[in-house]
Amino acid sequence: MSSDAPVAEIPGDLLREGIVDGLRAHLGEALLDSLVKPGDDVWVRVRTDAWREAARVLRHEMGFDYFCFVSAVDWMPSPYGKGEDDPTEPTPERDDTIRQGYAGGETRLQMLARVTSSTRHVGVNVKCDVSDETPVVESWIPVYAGANWHERETHEMFGIGFAGHPDLRNIYLPTEFEGHPLRKDYPLLARMVKPWPGIVDVEPLPGGDDEEGDAE
Amino acid sequence: MTSTESLIDRRQMAYIAAQASDARLNVELETEGMTLNIGPQHPATHGTLRIIARLDGEQVVWAEPSCGYMHRGYEKLTEVRTYPQVTALVNRIDWLGSFANEVPFILAAEKLMGIEAPPRAQHIRTILFELSRIANVSLFLGDLGVQLGAITPVFMAFRDREYVLNLIEGATGGRFHPNFDRIGGLKDDLPAGFVDETRAVMKKLRNFCDEIENLLFGNEIFQSRTRGIGVIPKDVALQYGLSGANLRASGVDWDLRRDQSLPMAWNKADWKVWTHPDGDSFARCWVRLQEVRESTRIVDQLLESIPSGPIMAKVPRIIKVPEGEAWVSTENPLGEMGYYVVSKGDLGPFRTKIRSASFNNISIVPWLLKGVYVPDIVTILASLYFILGDIDR
Numbered sequence: 001m002s003s004d005a006p007v008a009e010i011p012g013d014l015l016r017e018g019i020v021d022g023l024r025a026h027l028g029e030a031l032l033d034s035l036v037k038p039g040d041d042v043w044v045r046v047r048t049d050a051w052r053e054a055a056r057v058l059r060h061e062m063g064f065d066y067f068c069f070v071s072a073v074d075w076m077p078s079p080y081g082k083g084e085d086d087p088t089e090p091t092p093e094r095d096d097t098i099r100q101g102y103a104g105g106e107t108r109l110q111m112l113a114r115v116t117s118s119t120r121h122v123g124v125n126v127k128c129d130v131s132d133e134t135p136v137v138e139s140w141i142p143v144y145a146g147a148n149w150h151e152r153e154t155h156e157m158f159g160i161g162f163a164g165h166p167d168l169r170n171i172y173l174p175t176e177f178e179g180h181p182l183r184k185d186y187p188l189l190a191r192m193v194k195p196w197p198g199i200v201d202v203e204p205l206p207g208g209d210d211e212e213g214d215a216e
Numbered sequence: 217m218t219s220t221e222s223l224i225d226r227r228q229m230a231y232i233a234a235q236a237s238d239a240r241l242n243v244e245l246e247t248e249g250m251t252l253n254i255g256p257q258h259p260a261t262h263g264t265l266r267i268i269a270r271l272d273g274e275q276v277v278w279a280e281p282s283c284g285y286m287h288r289g290y291e292k293l294t295e296v297r298t299y300p301q302v303t304a305l306v307n308r309i310d311w312l313g314s315f316a317n318e319v320p321f322i323l324a325a326e327k328l329m330g331i332e333a334p335p336r337a338q339h340i341r342t343i344l345f346e347l348s349r350i351a352n353v354s355l356f357l358g359d360l361g362v363q364l365g366a367i368t369p370v371f372m373a374f375r376d377r378e379y380v381l382n383l384i385e386g387a388t389g390g391r392f393h394p395n396f397d398r399i400g401g402l403k404d405d406l407p408a409g410f411v412d413e414t415r416a417v418m419k420k421l422r423n424f425c426d427e428i429e430n431l432l433f434g435n436e437i438f439q440s441r442t443r444g445i446g447v448i449p450k451d452v453a454l455q456y457g458l459s460g461a462n463l464r465a466s467g468v469d470w471d472l473r474r475d476q477s478l479p480m481a482w483n484k485a486d487w488k489v490w491t492h493p494d495g496d497s498f499a500r501c502w503v504r505l506q507e508v509r510e511s512t513r514i515v516d517q518l519l520e521s522i523p524s525g526p527i528m529a530k531v532p533r534i535i536k537v538p539e540g541e542a543w544v545s546t547e548n549p550l551g552e553m554g555y556y557v558v559s560k561g562d563l564g565p566f567r568t569k570i571r572s573a574s575f576n577n578i579s580i581v582p583w584l585l586k587g588v589y590v591p592d593i594v595t596i597l598a599s600l601y602f603i604l605g606d607i608d609r
């Protein structure tokens with residue numbers, strides 16, 4: 001029962017362009033932005049109200065049958081920096097402009113999901129904006145049953161609600177836990193009490209240029 | 217959307233009917249419902265997973281794993297670390313095959329930086345990757361016996377895994393947490409005598425596979441406990457995102473080592489992807505057994521052809537990764553392990569989404585355990601094969 005069949009058919013950029021075209025044909029206006037990085041990957045951004053419809057199109061019309069993950073990204077730069085500052089010193093100035101990544105966006109929180117085609121071996125990253133006032137999107141469970149736990153995790157970590165999810169209990173955190181840990185404005189308390197000694201990486205790299213001096 | 221639901225329901229009903237022909241008896245006897253709590257500390261859970269099952273007699277009517285006993289918040293921790301420091305963290309996700317966890321993260325960072333490790337480093341990476349797979353899955357094969365009441369295989373597994381761990385320790389300095397992979401290559405070259413020693417160990421491991429096959433897979437008790445138990449149809453496996461041997465045991469011919477182009481050396485060896493059409497517990501165990509064999513073959517072939525040259529590409533002393541996003545996943549011992557790395561041009565990642573195989577693999581448990589008998593819970597969990605660190609991250 002081993003397979004001698006396909007010797008690595010590596011997806012090309014034409015296939016990736018085709019994915020974007022296919023999605024545009026099905027979703028029309030709801031496909032807001034897309035990016036095909038040559039030789040790498042595809043990113044698409046859909047309108048928030050088309051989040052589940054995008055999943056349905058991807059699975060049932062375009063053959064993306066394998067569910068990879070659902071998560072979110074908080075694009076706000078952390079007001080605490082990377083935790084490398086001395087807590088006894090005054091806080092330094094930080095750049096707090098919100099810049100979204102590939103395929104653009106307007107909101108601080110964005111959904112991020114990935115589905116793959118098990119036959120064509122190509123994946124697509126799907127994003128959608130999540131508004132600050134009503135951070136709710138439609139649940140993907142009716143399309144991909146495996147989204148259940150991922151949405152529970154996203155709910156507790158980012159505070160994003162999922163309309164139509166049967167059971168949005170916390171999956172990792174205790175029930176009475178307050179706050180959403182993966183949001184950037186949630187401080188990492190260990191770094192609040194004591195400066196991180198590891199920010200200075202002193203191990204020399206083999207083959208690296210041997211300039212003197214610490215990492216910072 | 218309703219069509220999918222009803223499809224699952226129908227299959228579920230057929231499955232329950234096939235497995236429990238005397239279910240009606242329970243209804244007539246009006247057995248009392250009971251809640252069975254398995255874990256958090258139970259040998260079948262490989263760590264601290266708790267499973268809450270509601271029973272009707274001997275039959276499970278509802279079951280749910282309760283995770284989070286080992287949640288360490290790695291996704292948040294990566295945001296306050298530099299890229300080279302993250303490998304020390306991700307070592308601890310799947311602790312039985314640690315080196316394999318480092319590779320996709322390093323590959324994602326390299327992809328963003330637009331560099332590639334030199335051929336020698338890619339080759340050695342692949343060898344160490346397969347060695348960690350062998351160390352990981354051989355322990356699974358031994359552990360499988362324990363779940364079914366056979367103690368011998370686990371001693372054999374620990375004995376033979378030790379040889380592999382010695383190899384990994386010899387090359388990297390760490391038995392369980394090598395922290396050996398670097399952006400642009402590897403920390404060190406292979407030690408003297410590694411090639412000969414590895415060849416001898418691979419021979420031992422193939423013997424181990426034969427022994428396990430004779431001892432377990434040909435055993436009638438083992439077969440009757442696993443054949444037809446915990447069947448996962450292909451489409452259900454796919455939409456739950458099952459990966460690795462669990463997916464291939466449901467008949468999906470898909471292996472990320474073969475089916476994507478990565479700067480690794482898998483395509484330089486001749487090996488097979490094994491699948492099984494049945495999708496039951498037996499199929500999952502059997503596919504893993506074959507995979508250990510294939511891994512030893514891959515390692516043997518790669519040892520023949522290690523290219524010469526540097527093991528480290530030219531990388532700056534202070535690694536700053538350019539702004540961008542990258543997704544890299546590899547076929548880890550437990551399944552698809554991927555990192556979605558978002559960089560803002562800093563010393564460390566802005567956000568890392570860690571997609572671990574066990575989280576998806578175990579999310580099918582509430583669906584899968586519905587309607588099975590209590591003793592089968594253990595075999596089904598054992599055959600799904602998860603590592604707690606890989607679920608909770």
